[in-house]
Amino acid sequence: MTEEATTWVLADPRAGTAAQPLGIAERLGVPFRTVPLGWGPLARVPWPWPSLAGLDSAARARLRAPWPRLVLSAGRRSAPVARWLGRQGARLVHCMRPGAGAAGFDLLVLGRHDLSPARSAQDQPPEAANAFPILGACHRMTPARLAAAGAEWAVLADLPRPRVALLVGGPVRAENMAPGIAAALGAEVAGFAGSVLATASRRTGAAATEALAGALAGRPHRLHRWGDGGPNPYAGFLAWADAVVVTGDSVSMLSEALATAVPVFIADPGGLGPRHMRLHGSLIAAGQARMLAAAPAPFPRQPLDEAGRVAAEIRARGWV
Template identity: 65%
Template sequence: MSGAGEAGGVWVLADPRAGTAAQAQGIAERLDVPFRVVPLEWGPLAALPLAWPSLAGLSAAVRAALTPPWPRLVISAGRRAAPVSRWLRRRGARTVHCMRPGVGAADFDLLVIGRHDGARPAANVMPVLGATHRVSPAALARAREEWASLGALPGPRVALLLGGPVRSAGMDPAAALAVLDRVLPGAGSVLATTSRRTGEAAGAALAARLSGVPGVLHRWGEAGPNPYAGFLAQADRVVVTADSVSMLSEALATAAPVFVAGELPGAPRHRALLAALEGAGQVVPLDRYPAAPPRAPLDESGRVAEAVRARFLV
């Protein structure tokens, strides 16, 4: 829930990037208390490594909107939000921050950092597998009901979640088709989605190859309801590309086996993430598809929320 701030309330500093904002909001949504979402907009100074508590990186409009009463608890994510959170801490807030803050790590009450980032152990550091997110057990239950029609598709239902290179014109269509062709044999139906980074060419290639295959293809930017949560809720297997920390983490909220496709040479953080997830028995490389050991859903957002509630709200 979200709403106006109140004395002693909870604020979520929402980065403009949806995946980053979801890390903070996913924790807040599990606290079972009202909270205010503060959408952040960056000004020219946001790109600088601001080493002190400051609102200098914000746009003038957002700075003007930050007024008392100040919150009791602030939840933020991403390097650019860190100086804002620290500024609010100077006004009495307790601070929970996701991802490395850049500087001032000791200036947070709790840092939620992925194990793949290799943070040094500290009293205020809480390591997590992957990243926190908004795909909670309750959200999956709602999606299972809302998208019940997907459950009527032939099984096994394979959810295919495609990302793409972080800095690129899009995913190579041949690479996208190679992943699809790996999962098509034995699939009763395919629930495929592209992301902002996948690109039009790969999306068009998928659409052509999936013509006549039972299932649904949702291409990024399409009008109408987004079935992404329904795909996760109704999938018997999930295949996700290795580039997206968010999609990998969200896939692990399901009880389905999760297979990881692709490599990212020169991306040590992603390689470390995959090693941590595979070591914990949470993911399996796509070359072993469809064999996978049983796994339990991973609920790091709930675990963090429980710690936040116990430390700062009770």
């Protein structure tokens, strides 16, 4: 927001990663500076010490005094950069496992699904004193944003109820969901929905998106294709949904769906690893979600605001 802000957000180029510290910063209620990060050829090196070596020259130029009092970051690549700023006197709050140097952060915001034994010497579990477990991941889908989206997309109220938001991802670290999976999912949701508010993502792929469109054809629906021009109705879909179905491959979309007050159902597209299965289990155990097989039976749940909870902890510690 301003150059003088004493809170900095290190924004990874990946939107889902950047959204985590940005979501916390927006809930703090104080001015903050967003520092876009760009990566050079050494970014993938698991630096065991504080370092700016992974940054490109433009990103390094953005790091200049006066130094921040608080740094919010996320992801392994930004962890050594945050630790370098810690040497300049900043408090450090980091989302996701940082790899090496976990004990060097003042607060580690970790999804309960990531609280597992270390997988290697460079991936040590965090010290208990600095771990702050949450459900899912932090994000920017605040109550205020949902309210604004509801007003902006009031036209969706004309669709038949129950309106079911269908958030479709794709293979983890890849692209292009199998068209048959997308079609089957669309047909299943359309079978119990009055109308479907469907959105594809970058990982869904064109073929799967068209298969989804075919499954919804002839039924009341609205489909947002990845890369469509014009305003994105994603937040509007969440604001007007009576229930939300999310493919279980997307931590971000699942977490954003939990910002609503409606039932959230997890669709398993197959091929998911232990981390995603632990995520599903943690949400179900907390009463925040159920598997798609339980739909459309409603169940009570409260909106989840983990970014707000982290922000409250930061304020309580006097770091802003």
